[in-house]
Structures are given as structure tokens and as C-alpha cells.
Amino acid sequence: MDRGMTSGENLEFLRSENRRYIIGTSKSQLRNYEQALLSREWQTIRDGLKIKLCPSEAGNETFVVCRSADRA
8 A cells, every 4th residue: 555545544454454454654654663774684686676674662563675676
């Protein structure tokens, strides 16, 4: 889902029954995990696409940061 879907109500719905989801987040939310992300290595998924994974402090979510050479 895109960033427009990240209301508290929508996130609560997704979390309520342990649903699995991928949703875009705001840069302000990402800043909360900046130091943890800087300490991780990029993983190559395929040519031109790399990711970093960062578990949330609560351990119930994982942030995925993507870097795409095609979109750069």
C-alpha cells in the first residue's frame, strides 16, 4: 500500500489479527530507525535492487529500505 494508507486506524486494522503487509512510510518515521539502518549492510535482491532490513523496537514489524538503480 502507499503512504496515503498509513493512518492510525488502517494500521490498527492490519495489526489487529497479525496480518502481513507492506506499506510505504513517511521519512519522519524512517528517521526513528536511522542509526539501526546505517549499521546494516545492503543485501542484493537482484541486479539494480538492494535492501536493508530493520526490525522495530517492539519486534513485531520489520522496516524494509529499498534502493533501486532503475529509479535513481
